[in-house]
Amino acid sequence: MSTTIGDDTRQDAPPERQTKRQRQASVIADAASGGMKVFLVKLVGLGIVDALAVYAIFVLIAHDQWIPTVIVAAVTALVNWIYFSRRKLPAKYLTPGVIFLVVFQVFVLLYTGYIAFTNYGTGHNGTKEQAVSSLMASSLERVEDSPTFPVSVVEQAGQLGLLVTDPESGDAFVGTNDQPLAEVDAEFDGDAAVAADGWTTLQFADVLARTDDVTALAVPYSDDPNDGAIRTPDGTSGYLYVSNLEYDEAAGTMTDLETGTVYADTGEGAFTAENGEQLLPGWQITVGFDNFVRAVTDPRLAQPLLYVTLWTFAFALISVASTFFLGLFLAIVFNDMRMRGRKAYRVLMILPYAIPSFLSALVWAGMMNQSFGFINQVLLGGASVPWLTDPFLAKISILIVNLWLGFPYMFLVCMGALQSIPDDIQEAAKVDGAKPWAIFRLIKLPLLLVSVAPLLIASFAFNFNNFNTIYMLTDGGPRDSNAPIPVGFTDILITMVYKVAFTGQTRDYGLASAYSIIIFIVVAVISIIAFRRTKSLEELN
Numbered sequence: 001m002s003t004t005i006g007d008d009t010r011q012d013a014p015p016e017r018q019t020k021r022q023r024q025a026s027v028i029a030d031a032a033s034g035g036m037k038v039f040l041v042k043l044v045g046l047g048i049v050d051a052l053a054v055y056a057i058f059v060l061i062a063h064d065q066w067i068p069t070v071i072v073a074a075v076t077a078l079v080n081w082i083y084f085s086r087r088k089l090p091a092k093y094l095t096p097g098v099i100f101l102v103v104f105q106v107f108v109l110l111y112t113g114y115i116a117f118t119n120y121g122t123g124h125n126g127t128k129e130q131a132v133s134s135l136m137a138s139s140l141e142r143v144e145d146s147p148t149f150p151v152s153v154v155e156q157a158g159q160l161g162l163l164v165t166d167p168e169s170g171d172a173f174v175g176t177n178d179q180p181l182a183e184v185d186a187e188f189d190g191d192a193a194v195a196a197d198g199w200t201t202l203q204f205a206d207v208l209a210r211t212d213d214v215t216a217l218a219v220p221y222s223d224d225p226n227d228g229a230i231r232t233p234d235g236t237s238g239y240l241y242v243s244n245l246e247y248d249e250a251a252g253t254m255t256d257l258e259t260g261t262v263y264a265d266t267g268e269g270a271f272t273a274e275n276g277e278q279l280l281p282g283w284q285i286t287v288g289f290d291n292f293v294r295a296v297t298d299p300r301l302a303q304p305l306l307y308v309t310l311w312t313f314a315f316a317l318i319s320v321a322s323t324f325f326l327g328l329f330l331a332i333v334f335n336d337m338r339m340r341g342r343k344a345y346r347v348l349m350i351l352p353y354a355i356p357s358f359l360s361a362l363v364w365a366g367m368m369n370q371s372f373g374f375i376n377q378v379l380l381g382g383a384s385v386p387w388l389t390d391p392f393l394a395k396i397s398i399l400i401v402n403l404w405l406g407f408p409y410m411f412l413v414c415m416g417a418l419q420s421i422p423d424d425i426q427e428a429a430k431v432d433g434a435k436p437w438a439i440f441r442l443i444k445l446p447l448l449l450v451s452v453a454p455l456l457i458a459s460f461a462f463n464f465n466n467f468n469t470i471y472m473l474t475d476g477g478p479r480d481s482n483a484p485i486p487v488g489f490t491d492i493l494i495t496m497v498y499k500v501a502f503t504g505q506t507r508d509y510g511l512a513s514a515y516s517i518i519i520f521i522v523v524a525v526i527s528i529i530a531f532r533r534t535k536s537l538e539e540l541n
Contacts, residue, residue, distance in 0.1 A: 116513035119269050119287050122506045123280040131283040132247055136225040137218040140241035149238035150192035153207050153214055154199035162219045164230055164238055165193045180220035207235035291514035300484040312492040316463040319402045320456055327410025335418050353408030361472035364401045388474050391489035398490055402469050417451045453534040461523050465494045493519050
């Protein structure tokens with residue numbers, strides 16, 4: 001016979017009593033479910049979720065995305081089964097968190113990894129068919145003896161198209177930049193088609209308001225890109241345009257009809273001539289580990305990557321060390337019971353932590369301005385110190401600002417950790433004749449690190465990717481003019497990745513994703529090693 005102290009359930013309780021308790025638990029669970037009102041709320045919530053899922057399924061089917069369609073349908077069915085079931089209580093709480101985790105963490109990581117193995121970027125952001133269509137459209141010239149096609153500008157789901165009337169047969173066709181002309185049933189006004197089912201015809205005023213979009217329309221005449229496209233200069237009359245390029249789908253070549261140059265598909269994601277010249281845009285292909293190899297072996301990229309990596313480690317380590325020791329010092333000072341007004345001082349100490357970091361960084365950027373900043377003009381009497389434009393001083397400025405932003409957090413953490421250390425241990429040390437420094441070094445600091453060490457590791461990971469401070473204060477500058485990518489002397493890895501992906505004339509998402517994966521691996525390895533080393537501190541407990 002055994003009894004569990006503090007628990008109403010006893011192993012030696014008779015079966016009748018256990019059954020009674022089970023019935024009572026069932027009644028309590030039914031009462032907690034809330035009855036019909038909660039059921040109606042659940043029904044409305046699931047109805048909204050199902051409506052959004054059905055809409056997403058139709059959109060995915062329209063774009064021939066069958067795998068995502070199956071995933072959305074399966075997840076929706078699973079959610080309905082879980083929330084309409086009476087016995088899946090844990091799953092009801094876990095399901096929203098798991099879905100958000102998969103969508104915002106797992107999917108993003110997997111997609112980033114996928115992009116890292118492609119050439120996705122400027123000039124390589126679509127399929128081969130889209131690249132061929134774009135190349136043919138970019139070199140269109142009007143056929144001199146082209147007949148005049150009556151046209152009407154139409155719109156469907158936000159996409160513009162042309163409703164074209166064949167002047168010879170009188171039939172109506174509709175198409176867009178991506179879809180060639182296809183015959184449709186239309187309403188006619190005289191000899192011109194003016195409306196088609198499923199399409200909204202734009203009025204003349206709307207056409208004028210969107211002149212640039214209308215004149216940019218180039219609707220393929222047929223599935224063969226060599227047949228040309230219909231374009232309109234005024235939204236009422238269309239003409240046949242043919243390209244200076246000729247595409248041979250069987251041979252995989254693009255020929256410039258003016259120069260006779262043949263551009264072939266060499267597997268590099270673009271039509272390439274024998275002399276290496278490429279026709280852009282190209283298309284997205286899988287390149288394997290080329291982005292990773294290029295990131296560390298290309299001499300043009302390796303040099304900026306080296307000093308950016310070194311500065312990233314220096315910035316993260318110095319930031320963690322400076323904020324920790326300053327926060328610890330202030331925590332020790334304000335933990336002294338002899339100090340008066342400690343509460344007021346503590347409030348003042350956490351003010352930088354209460355203000356959003358990007359706002360603080362912008363304020364500091366203004367204060368450190370070389371020409372009219374508060375520091376130069378007021379504190380230094382009109383000096384012209386290049387706080388943010390000199391490579392060395394800009395690094396010092398960033399460390400100072402990050403110290404201002406980070407020490408309140410460490411102050412709060414160390415304050416709580418110091419107050420949790422038992423007083424009797426310190427009193428015993430004083431009785432044994434230990435000096436204050438010995439008490440701090442041998443007792444307080446080791447016990448403090450037991451709780452603070454994991455937070456220091458997390459702080460290192462945060463500062464390793466501290467985008468806000470760098471971007472808002474210096475934007476990574478001053479710029480390194482010798483680097484082939486838009487990188488500056490105060491850029492850390494995450495800001496360099498941002499610039500490679502989203503700034504400059506050429507945006508290389510594949511290379512930026514490769515850098516992101518490298519950053520993830522570096523931070524993960526450092527964190528794993530650091531957490532293993534901190535296990536030795538557990539013996540102090």
